[in-house]
Amino acid sequence: MKLDLNSLIFENQFFIVINKPVGYEFHGPLGVLNVLRQHFPQLYGVHRLDKATSGLMVFAKDKNTQKILSEIFSKRKVKKIYLALSSNRPIKKQGKICGDIVKSRSGNYKLTRQRRNPSLTQFVSCYNDDTSLRCFALRPLTGRTHQLRVVMSSLAAPILGDDRYGGEPAQRLYLHAYQLSFEFSNELFDFRYFPDENEYYHQTKNDFLTILKKL
Secondary structure (H helix, E strand, O other): OOOOHHHEEEEOOOEEEEEEOOOOOOOOOOOHHHHHHOOOOOOEEOOOOOOOOEEEEEEEOOHHHHHHHHHHHHOOOOEEEEEEEEOOOOOOOEEEEEEOEEEOOOOOEEEOOOOOOOEEEEEEEEEEOOOOEEEEEEEEOOOOOOHHHHHHHHOOOOOOOOHHHOOOOOOOOOEEEEEEEEEEOOEEEEEEOOOOOOHHHHHOHHHHHHHHOOO
16 A cells, blocks of 8 residues: 555644555655655644554644644543454453563563553454454553553553564554544544555454444
8 A cells, every 4th residue: 555645534724634555664765754744845744654564643834733732642641442354363362461671682562560661551352253263452551652552562462463472473553543532723633544445454344343432
């Protein structure tokens, strides 16, 4: 999937919202910011998604809006929900995962039982008969490096396509930023985008819509 104007989900005088395809990093000549600036010359980053993650991203149209939105994101005033798929059965189907995320000797991150600076993630899951995959709706309540990938690994259900954390091989990392909800200029914005264009997500859509009601 190519990043272009068809990726635009929303636009007003202050910011735009896009559905970022897999494979686009934030910076670089072919990064998401530079590609978008071909269409919106005055555009400023507010938050980021990993190169391998697809889904919703917000970009400000001016520096004042960037400052306001960046503060909203940094102060965790944004409701974020991600969709993930795994070929493994988790050690528990739903709940909250809390613990410090630290870097291991291998260079990967891991979840520990310590809670000095804990990450917190709420999740719900179910099994999909058509694909034999597990569907996960994940709500990060903190923001740590690789938080959701590490949490899924700690549940013994690494994300499909996440070879770094033990996931089954796939053509992509099955982690998608589905929802962003926040208040801006006294108005509530609630953006959601389901990746219907992907076969596995298309086949599991009804199950995802069911478990999303629980978050």
